[in-house]
Amino acid sequence: MAVDAWVVEGSFGLDRLVRVTRDEEPLGPGQVRLAVRAVSLNYRDLLMVQGAYDPRQPLPLVPCSDACCEVVACGAGVTRWRVGDRVIPAFAQAWTDGVPSRAAIRTTLGGPRQGTLRTGLVLDEAGLVRAPDHLDDVACATLPCAGVTAWRALAVEAGVGPGDTVLTLGTGGVSLFALQIGRMLGARVLVTSSDDAKRARVEAMGAFATRNYRDDPGWGRWAREAAGGDGVDAVVELGGAGTLDQSLRAVRPGGTIALIGVLDGVKTELAVTRILMHGVRVQGVLVGSRADLEALVRALEAHPDVCPVVDHVVPFDRADQAFADLARQRHLGKIVVQMPG
Ligand SMILES: NC(=O)c1ccc[n+]([C@@H]2O[C@H](COP(=O)([O-])OP(=O)(O)OC[C@H]3O[C@@H](n4cnc5c(N)ncnc54)[C@H](OP(=O)(O)O)[C@@H]3O)[C@@H](O)[C@H]2O)c1
Incomplete structure:
Protein backbone atom coordinates (compact mmCIF):
# COMPACT_ATOMS: atom_id res chain seq x y z
CA MET A 1 0.00 0.00 0.00
CA LEU A 143 3.51 12.24 24.97
CA PRO A 144 6.84 11.15 23.38
CA CYS A 145 8.63 14.51 23.21
CA ALA A 146 6.92 17.27 25.24
CA GLY A 147 5.40 14.94 27.83
CA VAL A 148 8.57 12.91 28.39
CA THR A 149 10.75 16.04 28.51
CA ALA A 150 8.68 17.54 31.33
CA TRP A 151 8.55 14.15 33.10
CA ARG A 152 12.32 13.64 32.91
CA ALA A 153 13.04 17.21 34.00
CA LEU A 154 10.79 17.13 37.07
CA ALA A 155 10.38 13.51 38.17
CA VAL A 156 13.80 12.13 37.17
CA GLU A 157 16.35 14.95 37.16
CA ALA A 158 14.95 17.39 39.73
CA GLY A 159 13.29 14.74 41.93
CA VAL A 160 10.33 17.05 42.56
CA GLY A 161 8.05 15.99 45.39
CA PRO A 162 5.17 17.18 47.58
CA GLY A 163 5.58 20.73 48.87
CA ASP A 164 8.17 21.73 46.26
CA THR A 165 7.77 24.75 44.02
CA VAL A 166 8.40 24.51 40.28
CA LEU A 167 8.75 27.36 37.79
CA THR A 168 7.98 26.75 34.13
CA LEU A 169 8.39 29.25 31.29
CA GLY A 170 5.66 30.07 28.78
CA THR A 171 2.54 28.14 27.90
CA GLY A 172 3.68 25.85 25.07
CA GLY A 173 3.68 22.08 24.90
CA VAL A 174 6.49 21.27 27.36
CA SER A 175 5.43 23.96 29.82
CA LEU A 176 1.82 22.79 30.07
CA PHE A 177 3.02 19.23 30.70
CA ALA A 178 5.33 20.66 33.38
CA LEU A 179 2.30 22.31 35.00
CA GLN A 180 0.35 19.06 34.98
CA ILE A 181 3.23 16.78 36.01
CA GLY A 182 4.45 19.20 38.68
CA ARG A 183 0.98 19.20 40.23
CA MET A 184 0.78 15.41 39.88
CA LEU A 185 4.01 15.18 41.92
CA GLY A 186 2.51 17.39 44.62
CA ALA A 187 4.33 20.63 43.76
CA ARG A 188 3.10 24.20 43.43
CA VAL A 189 3.74 25.40 39.88
CA LEU A 190 4.55 28.97 38.83
CA VAL A 191 4.11 29.87 35.15
CA THR A 192 5.33 32.85 33.12
CA SER A 193 3.56 33.97 29.94
CA SER A 194 3.57 36.95 27.59
CA ASP A 195 -0.21 36.73 27.24
CA ASP A 196 -2.59 37.65 30.06
CA ALA A 197 -5.44 35.60 28.58
CA LYS A 198 -3.19 32.52 28.64
CA ARG A 199 -2.20 33.34 32.22
CA ALA A 200 -5.85 33.30 33.22
CA ARG A 201 -6.29 29.92 31.52
CA VAL A 202 -3.31 28.29 33.25
CA GLU A 203 -4.43 29.71 36.58
CA ALA A 204 -7.77 27.99 35.98
CA MET A 205 -5.80 24.79 35.30
CA GLY A 206 -4.17 25.01 38.73
CA ALA A 207 -1.07 27.18 38.34
CA PHE A 208 -0.18 28.50 41.81
CA ALA A 209 0.76 31.94 40.42
CA THR A 210 1.61 33.45 37.03
CA ARG A 211 3.59 36.44 35.76
CA ASN A 212 3.77 38.29 32.46
CA TYR A 213 7.45 38.03 31.50
CA ARG A 214 7.17 40.90 29.03
CA ASP A 215 5.67 43.30 31.59
CA ASP A 216 8.14 42.15 34.25
CA PRO A 217 11.59 41.43 32.77
CA GLY A 218 12.77 40.78 36.34
CA TRP A 219 10.40 37.83 36.78
CA GLY A 220 13.16 35.79 38.46
CA ARG A 221 12.75 37.83 41.63
CA TRP A 222 8.96 37.46 41.46
CA ALA A 223 9.33 33.67 41.26
CA ARG A 224 11.79 33.61 44.18
CA GLU A 225 9.39 35.57 46.35
CA ALA A 226 6.34 33.57 45.22
CA ALA A 227 8.22 30.44 46.34
CA GLY A 228 8.64 31.87 49.84
CA GLY A 229 11.89 33.82 49.61
CA ASP A 230 14.64 31.24 49.10
CA GLY A 231 13.60 30.38 45.58
CA VAL A 232 11.98 27.63 43.55
CA ASP A 233 13.16 24.03 43.81
CA ALA A 234 13.19 23.46 40.05
CA VAL A 235 13.01 25.53 36.88
CA VAL A 236 11.83 24.10 33.56
CA GLU A 237 14.12 26.36 31.51
CA LEU A 238 12.65 26.65 28.03
CA GLY A 239 13.95 30.05 26.93
CA GLY A 240 17.67 29.24 27.02
CA ALA A 241 20.10 32.09 26.47
CA GLY A 242 17.60 34.91 27.00
CA THR A 243 16.02 33.55 30.17
CA LEU A 244 18.76 31.65 32.02
CA ASP A 245 19.92 34.66 34.04
CA GLN A 246 16.39 35.20 35.43
CA SER A 247 16.03 31.47 36.09
CA LEU A 248 19.24 31.63 38.13
CA ARG A 249 17.68 34.43 40.17
CA ALA A 250 14.53 32.36 40.69
CA VAL A 251 16.07 29.07 41.83
CA ARG A 252 16.90 28.31 45.47
CA PRO A 253 20.42 27.39 46.60
CA GLY A 254 20.90 23.73 45.70
CA GLY A 255 17.92 23.78 43.34
CA THR A 256 17.82 22.42 39.80
CA ILE A 257 17.53 24.23 36.49
CA ALA A 258 16.49 21.73 33.83
CA LEU A 259 18.00 23.30 30.72
CA ILE A 260 15.71 22.27 27.91
CA GLY A 261 14.79 24.93 25.40
CA VAL A 262 16.08 27.68 23.18
CA LEU A 263 12.91 29.73 22.64
CA ASP A 264 14.94 32.85 23.48
CA GLY A 265 18.28 32.04 21.89
CA VAL A 266 21.29 29.76 22.27
CA LYS A 267 24.23 32.05 23.14
CA THR A 268 24.60 34.56 25.93
CA GLU A 269 27.01 36.16 28.35
CA LEU A 270 26.43 34.81 31.82
CA ALA A 271 27.83 35.45 35.31
CA VAL A 272 28.60 31.90 36.39
CA THR A 273 29.16 32.93 40.02
CA ARG A 274 25.45 32.59 40.74
CA ILE A 275 25.63 28.91 39.79
CA LEU A 276 28.65 28.11 41.98
CA MET A 277 27.84 30.31 44.97
CA HIS A 278 24.36 28.86 45.29
CA GLY A 279 25.35 25.30 44.35
CA VAL A 280 22.76 25.31 41.59
CA ARG A 281 22.46 22.18 39.49
CA VAL A 282 22.11 23.08 35.81
CA GLN A 283 21.01 19.86 34.17
CA GLY A 284 20.69 19.49 30.40
CA VAL A 285 17.67 17.46 29.31
CA LEU A 286 17.23 15.79 25.92
CA VAL A 287 13.68 14.43 26.09
CA GLY A 288 14.09 11.01 27.69
CA SER A 289 14.38 7.26 27.24
CA ARG A 290 11.81 4.61 26.42
CA ALA A 291 11.73 3.86 30.16
CA ASP A 292 10.83 7.52 30.83
CA LEU A 293 7.97 7.30 28.32
CA GLU A 294 6.75 4.10 30.00
CA ALA A 295 6.94 5.80 33.41
CA LEU A 296 4.96 8.78 32.11
CA VAL A 297 2.27 6.44 30.72
CA ARG A 298 2.01 4.71 34.11
CA ALA A 299 1.78 8.07 35.91
CA LEU A 300 -1.03 9.21 33.60
CA GLU A 301 -2.88 5.93 34.14
CA ALA A 302 -2.65 6.55 37.88
CA HIS A 303 -4.06 10.09 37.35
CA PRO A 304 -6.83 9.57 34.78
CA ASP A 305 -8.14 13.07 35.50
CA VAL A 306 -5.01 14.54 33.83
CA CYS A 307 -5.38 14.89 30.07
N1 LIG B 1 15.77 19.46 25.23
C1 LIG B 1 14.68 18.77 24.94
O1 LIG B 1 14.63 17.57 25.14
C2 LIG B 1 13.48 19.48 24.42
C3 LIG B 1 12.27 18.79 24.28
C4 LIG B 1 11.14 19.51 23.88
C5 LIG B 1 11.26 20.87 23.62
N2 LIG B 1 12.46 21.47 23.71
C6 LIG B 1 12.61 22.89 23.51
O2 LIG B 1 11.82 23.53 24.51
C7 LIG B 1 11.27 24.74 23.99
C8 LIG B 1 9.77 24.68 24.11
O3 LIG B 1 9.28 23.68 23.22
P1 LIG B 1 7.72 23.51 22.98
O4 LIG B 1 7.57 22.45 21.95
O5 LIG B 1 7.02 23.41 24.28
O6 LIG B 1 7.42 24.93 22.33
P2 LIG B 1 6.06 25.66 22.00
O7 LIG B 1 4.89 24.77 22.27
O8 LIG B 1 6.20 26.23 20.64
O9 LIG B 1 6.06 26.83 23.10
C9 LIG B 1 5.73 28.10 22.71
C10 LIG B 1 5.55 29.02 23.89
O10 LIG B 1 6.78 29.30 24.55
C11 LIG B 1 6.67 30.55 25.18
N3 LIG B 1 7.83 31.40 24.96
C12 LIG B 1 8.33 31.86 23.80
N4 LIG B 1 9.38 32.67 24.04
C13 LIG B 1 9.53 32.72 25.39
C14 LIG B 1 10.39 33.39 26.26
N5 LIG B 1 11.34 34.22 25.82
N6 LIG B 1 10.25 33.20 27.59
C15 LIG B 1 9.30 32.38 28.08
N7 LIG B 1 8.44 31.72 27.29
C16 LIG B 1 8.56 31.88 25.96
C17 LIG B 1 5.43 31.26 24.63
O11 LIG B 1 4.44 31.21 25.66
P3 LIG B 1 3.50 32.48 25.93
O12 LIG B 1 2.71 32.66 24.67
O13 LIG B 1 2.67 32.04 27.08
O14 LIG B 1 4.40 33.64 26.23
C18 LIG B 1 5.05 30.37 23.46
O15 LIG B 1 3.68 30.34 23.20
C19 LIG B 1 11.80 24.85 22.57
O16 LIG B 1 12.98 25.61 22.56
C20 LIG B 1 12.11 23.41 22.19
O17 LIG B 1 13.08 23.32 21.18
C21 LIG B 1 13.58 20.80 24.11
Missing part, protein backbone atom coordinates in the same frame (compact mmCIF):
# COMPACT_ATOMS: atom_id res chain seq x y z
CA ALA A 2 1.22 3.52 -0.73
CA VAL A 3 2.13 5.89 2.10
CA ASP A 4 1.29 9.62 2.10
CA ALA A 5 3.96 11.78 3.71
CA TRP A 6 4.98 15.38 4.25
CA VAL A 7 8.66 15.95 3.44
CA VAL A 8 11.11 18.84 3.45
CA GLU A 9 12.65 18.64 0.01
CA GLY A 10 15.39 20.45 -1.90
CA SER A 11 16.21 23.00 0.80
CA PHE A 12 14.96 23.99 4.24
CA GLY A 13 11.97 26.26 4.87
CA LEU A 14 8.28 26.01 5.68
CA ASP A 15 7.58 26.63 1.99
CA ARG A 16 9.64 23.51 1.14
CA LEU A 17 7.31 21.23 3.07
CA VAL A 18 5.49 19.20 0.40
CA ARG A 19 3.12 16.28 0.33
CA VAL A 20 4.33 13.13 -1.48
CA THR A 21 3.18 9.58 -2.02
CA ARG A 22 5.71 6.78 -1.60
CA ASP A 23 5.84 3.00 -1.69
CA GLU A 24 5.61 1.48 1.76
CA GLU A 25 8.88 0.37 3.36
CA PRO A 26 9.83 -3.33 3.55
CA LEU A 27 9.09 -5.02 6.89
CA GLY A 28 12.18 -6.72 8.36
CA PRO A 29 12.57 -9.20 11.21
CA GLY A 30 11.91 -7.65 14.63
CA GLN A 31 10.02 -4.75 13.04
CA VAL A 32 6.38 -3.70 13.01
CA ARG A 33 4.39 -1.88 10.37
CA LEU A 34 2.37 1.00 11.82
CA ALA A 35 -0.63 2.98 10.63
CA VAL A 36 -0.15 6.49 12.01
CA ARG A 37 -3.31 7.89 13.65
CA ALA A 38 -2.10 11.26 14.98
CA VAL A 39 1.14 13.27 15.08
CA SER A 40 1.90 16.10 17.48
CA LEU A 41 4.18 18.99 16.60
CA ASN A 42 7.07 20.25 18.70
CA TYR A 43 9.07 23.45 18.43
CA ARG A 44 12.02 21.24 17.44
CA ASP A 45 10.09 20.11 14.33
CA LEU A 46 9.65 23.73 13.29
CA LEU A 47 13.38 24.43 13.78
CA MET A 48 14.19 21.23 11.87
CA VAL A 49 12.02 22.23 8.88
CA GLN A 50 13.52 25.74 8.91
CA GLY A 51 17.06 24.29 8.91
CA ALA A 52 17.83 25.95 12.24
CA TYR A 53 18.08 22.73 14.28
CA ASP A 54 20.65 20.90 12.16
CA PRO A 55 21.58 22.60 8.89
CA ARG A 56 23.56 19.46 7.95
CA GLN A 57 20.49 17.22 8.14
CA PRO A 58 20.27 15.37 4.79
CA LEU A 59 17.09 16.01 2.80
CA PRO A 60 14.47 14.92 1.98
CA LEU A 61 13.29 14.53 5.57
CA VAL A 62 9.92 13.47 6.94
CA PRO A 63 9.63 15.73 10.01
CA CYS A 64 8.18 15.07 13.49
CA SER A 65 8.95 12.60 16.24
CA ASP A 66 5.63 12.23 18.01
CA ALA A 67 2.82 9.89 17.02
CA CYS A 68 0.13 7.53 18.13
CA CYS A 69 -0.03 4.48 15.85
CA GLU A 70 -1.75 1.15 15.36
CA VAL A 71 0.22 -2.02 14.64
CA VAL A 72 -0.95 -3.38 11.26
CA ALA A 73 1.70 -6.09 10.65
CA CYS A 74 4.50 -7.76 12.58
CA GLY A 75 7.80 -8.97 11.08
CA ALA A 76 9.39 -12.31 11.86
CA GLY A 77 10.33 -12.80 15.50
CA VAL A 78 8.29 -9.91 16.93
CA THR A 79 7.24 -10.72 20.50
CA ARG A 80 6.27 -7.41 22.12
CA TRP A 81 3.32 -6.46 19.86
CA ARG A 82 0.33 -7.89 18.05
CA VAL A 83 -1.73 -6.55 15.17
CA GLY A 84 -4.28 -4.07 16.54
CA ASP A 85 -2.11 -2.80 19.44
CA ARG A 86 -2.02 0.97 19.92
CA VAL A 87 1.56 2.18 20.37
CA ILE A 88 3.66 5.33 20.77
CA PRO A 89 7.18 5.56 19.28
CA ALA A 90 9.98 6.56 21.64
CA PHE A 91 11.68 9.85 20.64
CA ALA A 92 15.17 8.25 20.42
CA GLN A 93 14.53 4.79 19.06
CA ALA A 94 17.62 3.10 20.52
CA TRP A 95 17.63 4.81 23.95
CA THR A 96 16.04 2.28 26.24
CA ASP A 97 17.01 3.45 29.71
CA GLY A 98 19.52 5.41 31.81
CA VAL A 99 21.87 7.87 30.10
CA PRO A 100 22.03 7.67 26.29
CA SER A 101 25.14 6.80 24.28
CA ARG A 102 26.14 9.13 21.44
CA ALA A 103 24.88 6.47 19.04
CA ALA A 104 21.46 6.38 20.75
CA ILE A 105 21.18 10.17 20.54
CA ARG A 106 21.52 9.80 16.76
CA THR A 107 18.36 7.64 16.59
CA THR A 108 15.84 10.43 17.13
CA LEU A 109 12.85 10.50 14.81
CA GLY A 110 12.21 13.53 12.61
CA GLY A 111 15.99 14.06 12.22
CA PRO A 112 18.41 12.49 11.82
CA ARG A 113 16.01 9.53 11.30
CA GLN A 114 12.96 9.93 9.08
CA GLY A 115 10.00 11.10 11.14
CA THR A 116 6.36 10.36 11.77
CA LEU A 117 4.44 12.84 9.59
CA ARG A 118 3.18 10.13 7.23
CA THR A 119 0.32 7.70 7.12
CA GLY A 120 2.48 4.61 7.65
CA LEU A 121 5.97 3.68 8.85
CA VAL A 122 8.07 0.73 9.96
CA LEU A 123 9.95 0.74 13.28
CA ASP A 124 11.85 -1.74 15.43
CA GLU A 125 9.57 -3.35 17.99
CA ALA A 126 11.90 -2.19 20.79
CA GLY A 127 11.30 1.48 19.94
CA LEU A 128 7.62 1.42 20.91
CA VAL A 129 5.58 1.86 24.08
CA ARG A 130 2.00 0.80 24.76
CA ALA A 131 -0.45 3.70 24.46
CA PRO A 132 -2.63 4.23 27.55
CA ASP A 133 -6.18 2.98 26.86
CA HIS A 134 -7.89 5.90 28.60
CA LEU A 135 -6.39 8.56 26.28
CA ASP A 136 -7.43 9.00 22.64
CA ASP A 137 -5.01 9.01 19.69
CA VAL A 138 -4.64 12.80 19.70
CA ALA A 139 -3.74 12.93 23.40
CA CYS A 140 -1.37 9.93 23.16
CA ALA A 141 0.49 11.59 20.27
CA THR A 142 1.56 14.44 22.56
CA PRO A 308 -2.71 16.50 27.84
CA VAL A 309 -3.69 20.04 26.82
CA VAL A 310 -4.34 20.17 23.07
CA ASP A 311 -4.86 23.63 21.60
CA HIS A 312 -6.24 22.43 18.27
CA VAL A 313 -6.21 19.55 15.82
CA VAL A 314 -5.38 19.97 12.11
CA PRO A 315 -6.23 17.38 9.42
CA PHE A 316 -3.28 15.59 7.79
CA ASP A 317 -3.76 17.26 4.41
CA ARG A 318 -3.28 20.68 6.12
CA ALA A 319 -0.19 19.72 8.15
CA ASP A 320 1.69 22.66 6.62
CA GLN A 321 -0.89 24.90 8.31
CA ALA A 322 -0.11 23.25 11.65
CA PHE A 323 3.54 24.32 11.27
CA ALA A 324 2.47 27.88 10.47
CA ASP A 325 0.24 27.84 13.57
CA LEU A 326 3.17 26.66 15.72
CA ALA A 327 5.36 29.44 14.33
CA ARG A 328 2.71 32.04 15.30
CA GLN A 329 2.98 30.96 18.97
CA ARG A 330 -0.63 31.73 19.78
CA HIS A 331 -1.27 28.18 20.95
CA LEU A 332 -1.57 26.93 24.52
CA GLY A 333 -0.30 23.37 24.93
CA LYS A 334 -0.06 21.16 21.86
CA ILE A 335 -0.98 21.32 18.17
CA VAL A 336 -1.81 17.89 16.73
CA VAL A 337 -2.20 16.59 13.16
CA GLN A 338 -4.80 13.86 12.72
CA MET A 339 -4.93 11.26 9.96
CA PRO A 340 -8.15 10.68 8.03
CA GLY A 341 -10.46 7.91 9.28
